[in-house]
Amino acid sequence: MVHGIPDDDMEQIHWYLGPGRGSEYAYKHIPSGIMVGGLKPPGMKTHEFLKQLFAELVEKLKAAGIIRALIEIGECVFDQRQYDSSHGFESLDPIAQEAFVNHMHFTGEKAAIESGRILQSWMSEMRAKWPNETFRIYRNLESSEITIRFHMVRPGLANWCEEGVEFITIAR
Numbered sequence: 001m002v003h004g005i006p007d008d009d010m011e012q013i014h015w016y017l018g019p020g021r022g023s024e025y026a027y028k029h030i031p032s033g034i035m036v037g038g039l040k041p042p043g044m045k046t047h048e049f050l051k052q053l054f055a056e057l058v059e060k061l062k063a064a065g066i067i068r069a070l071i072e073i074g075e076c077v078f079d080q081r082q083y084d085s086s087h088g089f090e091s092l093d094p095i096a097q098e099a100f101v102n103h104m105h106f107t108g109e110k111a112a113i114e115s116g117r118i119l120q121s122w123m124s125e126m127r128a129k130w131p132n133e134t135f136r137i138y139r140n141l142e143s144s145e146i147t148i149r150f151h152m153v154r155p156g157l158a159n160w161c162e163e164g165v166e167f168i169t170i171a172r
Contacts, residue, residue, distance in 0.1 A: 027057045099160040103149035135170040
């Protein structure tokens with residue numbers, strides 16, 4: 001339904017209010033509780049109203065940092081929010097650039113849940129946008145922090161890390 005968000009995390013809701021009273025529609029992102037909805041205006045086609053609500057939900061999810069679009073710049077793939085706040089990596093090789101920019105730290109009670117959601121989003125988007133590429137996603141678990149990062153696998157270049165850190169390979 002939403003690119004980068006598992007379908008199981010989304011819900012579409014419809015309430016029929018009775019004859020002459022119309023219908024209300026809503027979309028909800030279940031894990032965050034973010035929801036948009038309202039009474040369909042008379043005369044507006046249902047599919048047009050749902051499209052409007054859906055666009056509103058996507059904007060809210062972006063603003064909340066839940067949708068983390070991956071972007072391609074040159075020969076690298078970056079998490080756009082991380083890229084926008086990073087600097088000083090331009091002289092590194094492509095794998096080092098991606099591993100430097102595409103990393104996030106999570107602490108607190110919800111660290112595992114939050115990092116897991118982002119990992120799922122990354123994997124979903126990688127498979128959809130770059131089906132012929134291979135990526136490596138790393139997860140480092142420490143007592144007070146979880147760090148995740150990723151890079152594209154490139155022939156002839158060493159991966160960011162080969163041992164001591166859990167990794168997932170997203171293969172073509």
